Amino acid sequence: MTSPAEPGGPHGARETATDVAGAGSPRALVVGTGLIGGSLGLALRQRGWHVSGLDADAGRATAALAAGALDEIGEGLAAEVVFLATPVAIAAEIGQAVLADRRRPADVVVSDVGGVKTPITTALSDPRFVGGHPMAGSEQIGIDGAEADLFVGATWVLTPTATTDPGAYSRLSAVVASLGADVVALSPADHDRMVAVVSHVPHLVAATLMNAAATGAETDALLLRLAAGGFRDMTRVAAGHPGIWPDICSDNSTAIVAALDQLLGDLGTMRDRVATRDRAELFDVLERAARARRALPARAVRPEHLAELRVPVEDREGVFAEITTDASNLGINIYDLEVAHSAEGPRGVLVMVVGSEDARRFRDAIVERGYHCTIGELS
């Protein structure tokens, strides 16, 4: 396992990221000061961070400063955490430059906020980069829509890979959690496959329904007058700015096509049921959907009882990604994670906090991988 905290390593040892800022506040850099970047700035500053910001559009950076989302416009060379909140097309390049910049702290953690994770995690296979996707947004655009509590209660996916440094992950995860978000660790491919189903395809469907109704309204002039609450709900996301979608569709093309093919098959079956007036089957499929929708979790709730799993890890690449992927396959969320390094070098103990009821299942999976694992109950 690569560890930037390795004593005598190229970047030298440092105990905690907070030291970097010197006396006073921890420091962050936000690159791209639109809706998400601006909200990040507001949220971090509210929690005592010193936030520097950059934007390719100088006017946008000035507006973010005026809106209180930044302490200063600048490169934030002392930042211990850097969030790339630019359009995805340029995020990887900027990330590369940040990670290569020897003036920055050696253990700077870099993350991004894009909606597709495989391309950027492939491009930035640095131990200090952890892909991220805050699943929060708004139909608003730019700094005017920014809110300090945009992430409170939102799911924020982090996508560690085999090259990710667990220490970088755990520091980033703590920052994200401190903003009120609910951190979910997934592999980039798992993330991309899942968001195709619950976000990308629904968005394309909403746009398609809206366009079909708009086209229908050209001949049936009163058609949109009949669009009641259900239609309004279903097409709401289609009102969002289309700017990010060509990138998303292009970057996640394979998963979106697969999910669309599945949907086309399912809708074709539905069509045949309606054509043959198969009432019993129609009832069953709608009943199944009603049950699933009613059971849809409103918001993730941190379980009342937590358990701590401790896994001694050797200098072996990928252990961390293996274990977090196991967790997501088992439907287990890791609420906290840290790496306790032993004194004598790269080996350490991976400490993970999960719901008590999940602890045994998770330990069994970890043991099956050939690791030791002990469980301690918390609270």
Place this chain on the structure above:
Amino acid sequence: MTSPAEPGGPHGARETATDVAGAGSPRALVVGTGLIGGSLGLALRQRGWHVSGLDADAGRATAALAAGALDEIGEGLAAEVVFLATPVAIAAEIGQAVLADRRRPADVVVSDVGGVKTPITTALSDPRFVGGHPMAGSEQIGIDGAEADLFVGATWVLTPTATTDPGAYSRLSAVVASLGADVVALSPADHDRMVAVVSHVPHLVAATLMNAAATGAETDALLLRLAAGGFRDMTRVAAGHPGIWPDICSDNSTAIVAALDQLLGDLGTMRDRVATRDRAELFDVLERAARARRALPARAVRPEHLAELRVPVEDREGVFAEITTDASNLGINIYDLEVAHSAEGPRGVLVMVVGSEDARRFRDAIVERGYHCTIGELS
């Protein structure tokens, strides 16, 4: 034109429906006292009506009485307006019995609340029946979800046909408007084609998206944790009780299949755009949807300036349906409508109120049909 108000006609002459109730309140009968029937009862009583109610389930009628939605459980033989709010499968039969009941006022107006209008308007081709569809609802079921202001601001479609008595239409329309609803007149076929696009197919799509996500969650255990606001919005209607949908899908099968085929074609095109990463076309189609969604009228607003169109109508069947269909084809809403009968028999004057800006277009269409038409500005 058939007119129940024709002097010496089979039912005898009567000036206004309100006379039927004798001294005091106008009287209504609601058959079926669930969510819609109960809400109708509450709304009518709040406006001074005496409301009788019937339900095949005696317990449900008692609950509606207890909830204040009814004045009494009973046949309401003096009711001048009867709303059929039963399951659609039995509404036509009950409507037939009500219309055939000689103990009732000769000019009783009967309407229903079903989501598909062609079958019931075909089955009940009585001049005194006017199909209706209040486009309001709730995910709740039964009298517990009933609300007096369920219809305030909602679109309520009425579907006059060639056999509909304009007098019955105008009385019903006035009652519905008095409940706060926005009345839209459409032919049954137009209604069914349009709701397939803006209601029925979106509902089936919501259920299909929900089921696809639920199936995905069987292997990707954290998938539903990623379901953010957009997905929740898009699948909300799928939580509703599936009970009414087999009837709707069966009764409106042709229009739903046509709209689903259109959607399948559009989604197939979308799929190909994603597969070929056609960024320019993806942007255009999403941009078009965003514009259309932002322009979606929030709620119908009665125009500030109204005009009155007066059309002398002879004893010719279908004139009324012709004219209202013209209006809907032109995207013109008729805000008020009444028939002023002349003293000497079946001829009369159709008086319609529309937005001032629509008056000339509408008059031109009416004149093209071979009628006289004069415009008078109101307010």
